[in-house]
Amino acid sequence: MHRPCKPGPAKRPGIEVADVVRLVAEDFLGSPLHTAWQMKALLDILTCRTRTLGGHVMVCDHCAHEVPAYNSCRNRHCPKCQSTAQARWIQQRKERVLPTHHFHLVFTLPAELRPLAKKHPRPVYDLLIKAAADTLKTIAEDPRHLGATPAITTVLHTWTRKLHLHPHLHVIISGGGLTRDGRWIATKEDYLFPIQVLSSLFRGKFLAGIRRLVQRGEVVPPKTMNTERTLRRLSKIEWVVYAKRTFGGAKQVFEYLGRYTHRVAIANQRLKRLSPEEVTFFVKDGRHLTLTPREFVRRFLLHILPRGFTKIRHFGLLAPSSVKTRLVTARVLLEGTPPDLAAPDQPPEIPEAATGEPQLCPRCKKGWLSISIRVEPVPRRILAAVNDTS
Numbered sequence: 001m002h003r004p005c006k007p008g009p010a011k012r013p014g015i016e017v018a019d020v021v022r023l024v025a026e027d028f029l030g031s032p033l034h035t036a037w038q039m040k041a042l043l044d045i046l047t048c049r050t051r052t053l054g055g056h057v058m059v060c061d062h063c064a065h066e067v068p069a070y071n072s073c074r075n076r077h078c079p080k081c082q083s084t085a086q087a088r089w090i091q092q093r094k095e096r097v098l099p100t101h102h103f104h105l106v107f108t109l110p111a112e113l114r115p116l117a118k119k120h121p122r123p124v125y126d127l128l129i130k131a132a133a134d135t136l137k138t139i140a141e142d143p144r145h146l147g148a149t150p151a152i153t154t155v156l157h158t159w160t161r162k163l164h165l166h167p168h169l170h171v172i173i174s175g176g177g178l179t180r181d182g183r184w185i186a187t188k189e190d191y192l193f194p195i196q197v198l199s200s201l202f203r204g205k206f207l208a209g210i211r212r213l214v215q216r217g218e219v220v221p222p223k224t225m226n227t228e229r230t231l232r233r234l235s236k237i238e239w240v241v242y243a244k245r246t247f248g249g250a251k252q253v254f255e256y257l258g259r260y261t262h263r264v265a266i267a268n269q270r271l272k273r274l275s276p277e278e279v280t281f282f283v284k285d286g287r288h289l290t291l292t293p294r295e296f297v298r299r300f301l302l303h304i305l306p307r308g309f310t311k312i313r314h315f316g317l318l319a320p321s322s323v324k325t326r327l328v329t330a331r332v333l334l335e336g337t338p339p340d341l342a343a344p345d346q347p348p349e350i351p352e353a354a355t356g357e358p359q360l361c362p363r364c365k366k367g368w369l370s371i372s373i374r375v376e377p378v379p380r381r382i383l384a385a386v387n388d389t390s
Contacts, residue, residue, distance in 0.1 A: 015271040017079050017300070018045050020279050023293045028301070037307040042297075044073035048080050054377030058359070062367020071377065077304050079268045086262035089312075093254040096318065096327065098151055099334050101175035101245060102253045103192045107132040107202055108240040109167040112230050116210070117158075117167050120219045122306045125167065127213065129154050131205040132169050133315040138201060139193050140177055140316070146193075148177030148185045151317040151327065153257060156305075159265045161283040163299035170260045172246065172253060178317060178326055184333040195241055203239045207231055261312055265303035 021028075021042055029039055047053050055070035072081045109117060109128055117124040133152055140146045151174040160166045176186035213219040214227060221227045246256050266281065272288055273280040280290040291299070305311055314320070317327045361367040 015274045015279075016268045017266065017271070018048065019274055020271070020293050020296050021045055021300075023274075023276060024297055027294060028297060034301060035304075035306070038301045038304045040307075041075055041077045041304045042301075044075035045078050048073035048075070048078050051375055052378045054375050056375055057373045058369035059371035059373060060361035060364060060367040061370050062361060063364040065361055065363040065367075067362065067369055068375075070375065076262070077264050079264050079266070082262040082264060086258055089261055090254050090258040093153070093257075096323065097253050098174050098317070098327075098330055100186065101189050103173050103175060104244055104246045104256070105136075105171040105173065105192075105198075106240075106242040107135075107169040107171065108242075109206075110234055110237075110239060112234060113210070114165050114167065115222050115225060116219055118165055118302065119222060120213075122309055123213050123218050124210075125156055125158075125305070125309065125311075127206060127209040128167060128169055129156060129313055131202055131209055132171060133313070134205055135198060135202040136171065136173055136193075137316055139197060140173075145197075146177055146185055146187060148179045148183075149316045149322075149326070150174045150177035151330070152315040153254075153318060154313050154315070155257065155260045156311040157260065157263070158303045158305075162289055163265055163296070163302070165302045170257070172257045174317070175245075178330045178333075182329055182333075184330060190245060192243055195243060196238070198243070199239045199241045202241060203235065206239075207235055265300055 025042065025046060028034060028042060031039075049055075049070045049072055051068070051070060053071040053073065055068065058067045058069060059065070060067075072078075074081050074085075076082070076085075107128070109124075113124070117128075133154060136152055137149065140148060140150045153172045155170045156167070157170060158165060158167045173192070175189065175192065176184060178184055210219065210231065214221065246253055270282045271279065272282060273290075274293075277292065278290050279293050279296045280288050281296075282288050316322070317330055359369045361369055
């Protein structure tokens, strides 16, 4: 079911990812070289907030100026559909965040294993998340380090600012945990665990997992990759694990993480110029990169996750099995009062523009957008061409 966007005029970015996709859509849609979920994402981006998905048009009662408010595609890879989902997610998670300090960690997959991630994204990304979470839980529950179970949230990202494949995992972990006998133990506010220990254990868990996947045939390395030699070499180098304390109080933790949860590979605001031959976008520190539209879309497709893959996951005290038991105990120990955990099960209301009151016409400034004309969506099966979306 599509969600209508807010009625009323909205400032449209000068260039959108959809404009780039539209230039080269015929080269990609229906191509056997790409997956069904990648093609669905492209089609959703093309039709998002267009007449194809239906919606309604507000008409001025003075000058007859029309302001369309078409439905959103709600695809998680669409640059136009993430703000509302992000706000709702942050509000839900605030109800569960523990009132203590937290740390932000990043686990990065070595470059040598990116071909495996490209060819088999689901098992490799799943292993990346589980290996990082298991690493943190194992070290945290070890009495030599903490001896308690922390609250962990992970978010998968796969891109660089230049849209290259770069799988890495953002993690928010509580600065402390709940012991088996129901006590809260806190870490130092400026120190979590030894980085070398994190790196070594993460490396071991991931490489062991990859070997199992290869042996079972769930991951088939490219012919150009000497699997055993690569894994042996990777077992001797230090893997990148980055850690720092998050800033702000407990309630700001998930606002901080919210910067990462619903990001897509590139936002429309980063696009600078577009022509049939070139697309230019900002990368970092005012610098920009120019690609052909086809290469831009090819790189964008690297970051379309498999259908049904969960990129945001919770472990430890935030695992579904612990939310209404051990998490409540931890909250009582830290705060003294049990939290109301019913709210996160039902999405909170996100404020939207009032639909019952007419809005001033943006063109004539005299009339009101008081006439609403419903636009029915076009069934996908009768879409004659992907370019007929405006």
